[in-house]
Amino acid sequence: QLIINNIEFNVENFEEKTITHSTTGEQLKKIGFAFSVIGKKEYNLYDLFFESPNFELTIVDTNEKLKMKNISHSTFYQAAEISDDTKVVFRIKLQQEPAKEKELTEDQKLMVNAVNEVVLSRIRFKVLVEVLEEKGLIKGDELFGEIEKVAKKDFDTLKRELLYEKELLK
Incomplete structure (x- = not known):
């Protein structure tokens, strides 16, 4: 007998295997x-119940x-x-989630933060463009033309400023 998300199941053909998680090295149950x-x-x-990606499972015999x-x-x-009156047999396969996730290195954390910042910057820019266009203050092509001019003129300078800031943080 199993309890899955507080629902009792009388199961047949119960199989349990132990596997090693590829990134954490943890021994997990399948x-x-x-x-x-x-x-x-x-x-x-x-x-519909088993469309869910995650479950809380209790093995009744062991109370695990x-x-x-x-x-x-x-x-x-x-x-x-x-x-x-049709009998339907469900076959289910579940795998235990690792208790500990692999800790990110400092470089990986910096990369995640950089990607998040880039995404947020793009969102802010998109919102700004939409608001300015709605108010009739700019046309999309105008803005992108100006961006291209400034990028050609100031890209290297801005890049050096960012790199210099990074060196100061170290």
């Missing part, structure tokens, strides 16, 4: 099982609680379509 439901309503309910991610779920039934 669990596979099957269970059956009858009817289209139950099928739709559980099919695990954070799991959905690897796959599939269904099997012997009919042309699912009716109110």
